[in-house]
Amino acid sequence: MFSIGEFSKITGLSVKTLRFYHEQNILVPTHIDEQSGYRYYNESKVETARVITQLRNLDFSLNDIAEILAQHEDDSDILDYLATQKESIQQKLKAYREISASLNQIITQETEARIAMNHSTFEVEEKQLETMLIAGVRMRGKYSECGKGFSQIGKKFGRHICGKPMLLHYDTQYKENDADFEACMPVRKGTSTDIISVRELLGGKCVALIHKGPYEDLGRSYEKIIAYVNEKEYEIEVPSREVYIKGPGMIFRGNPKNYLTEIQFMVKE
Amino acid sequence: MFSIGEFSKITGLSVKTLRFYHEQNILVPTHIDEQSGYRYYNESKVETARVITQLRNLDFSLNDIAEILAQHEDDSDILDYLATQKESIQQKLKAYREISASLNQIITQETEARIAMNHSTFEVEEKQLETMLIAGVRMRGKYSECGKGFSQIGKKFGRHICGKPMLLHYDTQYKENDADFEACMPVRKGTSTDIISVRELLGGKCVALIHKGPYEDLGRSYEKIIAYVNEKEYEIEVPSREVYIKGPGMIFRGNPKNYLTEIQFMVKE
C-alpha cells in the first residue's frame, strides 16, 4: 500500500489531482484510515491510474473517463467513445487550422505592407508585372461596394488567395455612380463560378505609383501618374489597376493616412 | 444610442457577454443611466465590438484583447501579438494532431483485431505474405523484455508505423532466458539507427495459426503448427514470426483470454 505521496511519484499525478480524482470517484483509494483520513493505494490502482492518464492524454473529459472506467475493460469495448472523440478532435483541428491560416494571412499582409512602406519612393515608377491567376467579380455601380466582391471571393477561395486585393477599372474616365470595375484577388488555383471569374491576368510593362493616404485623395495621385504617362506619350491599356497594399486591416480599421494603394497603368510596348 | 438588447443584436454578442465585457473594462458602454443603471452604446462601440470579435475569433484571451485595445489601433502595431498567438496555435495544432494520430491508431488496431477475430477459423492455414519494410530491435534475453524494443521503435517511428507489432524468433528451439529475438514493426519509411534496423522483410509462402488466449499458452499452438509442418514435410526458415493481432491495448490491458497472436513459419517452396 502506498501513501498518497508515494502513489503520486509512481503515477506522475500530483497529490492534488489524486485527491480530486478521489472526490470525483474516478480513482478511489484502496483504503482510507478512519482515524487520520489518510488515503492508501494498492498495486492495482497503479494500473487504473495509467488508464486514466492514457485517456486524459487522448483529451477525454473526466466525465467520459468515469463512464468508461465504470463499464469497460477492453480497448475494443470503447471504440464508440474513441470514434466520438476523434470527431471532436477533428473539429478542433479544423478550427485551429483556420485560425492559423487567418493569422498567417494577416501577418504576411502587414509585413509586406511594412516593406512597401519602407522601400517605396512614392514616385512614379516603371516596372514589369508578372502574369498571375486571379479570381474576380465584375461589378457595376459605386466603388464603395467593392467590399462585397472581395468578401465573396474570400469566402470561396479563402485558402488559395496568394496576393493583395486589387480593383480593375474598365472605365477610361472616372465615374462616380455607374462605374464598371472588378474586385479581384490573386489565387493559386480555382475554377470559375457564375459570379466569380478565375483566369490569368496578363503581365507586362506598367507605370505605377504608390499612393499614401485615404482613398478620397487618390485623385491627386491619378493626376500625377497620368501627367507622367502623357509626358512619356505612353499608350494605356484598360483595365487599370489599384492594388490595396495596406487598407483597413482585418482587425483594426487603422488610420486612412497610412493606407497604401498602388495605381498601375499597363502600357503598350 | 442603443440599449444593450439592441446592441446585442447588432454585434451578435449576447447580453451576458456584453455585461461581462463591461465588467472587464473591455467594452464599456458609452453612457450609463445613473438612475436605472441601464447601459447605452453608441455607433462607435460597434466598431470596437467588431475588433473584439475578430480577436476572439483568432483565439486571443480577453486579457490580451484588453491590452491590445488599450495600446494599439492598427494591425501592423500588433504583429508581435499575432506572432505569439500563431506560436501558441501551432502548439495546440501539434498536440491535437498527435492525439488524432493516436486515436486513429487505436481505432484501426482494434477494428482489425475484431475482423481477425470474426473471420479466423483458428486452424492452421497456408498463405502468402507480402514483403514489407520493418523497423526492428534485435535483443537477447527474456521475451518479456520485448516491450522495451517496441517502445523504442514507437518513439522513433511513431508516425510511420503501418502494421502490427511482431516478434522475430531467431532460435530454432524455445529458450527461456537467453533467447535471440527481434521486436519489430512494419513502417512506411525510415532509416536505420545504431539500435534500430530498418530493412525489408521478405515475403513468401508461410504456414500460420492464430492463437487465442494468454501468451503462456502459446506453446500449445506451437505444437499444433509444428505438427502440421512435420506432417507436410515443409522446410522451415528462421526467423519465425509472432504477430500481435490483439494484445494488451493502448488503454486497457484487456483480458488475456481475448489476446490474438498469429504464429507464422516461413516455408521453402
Add this chain to the structure above:
DNA sequence: TTACAGGCTCCAGTAACGGGAGAGTCAACA
C-alpha cells in the same frame, strides 16, 4: 519530546461566459 515532512479539509481562483432569481424600468395601450 520535538522537529519536520507529509497528510487532511476547506476555501478561493482560473477563463469566459450561461442560467436563473428577484427586483427595478421602459413603452405602449386601455
Add this chain to the structure above:
DNA sequence: TGTTGACTCTCCCGTTACTGGAGCCTGTAA
C-alpha cells in the same frame, strides 16, 4: 393614470480540471 409585458439590473452559482494556500492533524526519526 394604471397596467401589462418586455427589457434590464445586480448577484450568485455552475462549468472544467485542476492549483495554491491556510490552518490543522499525523507519522516518524533523532
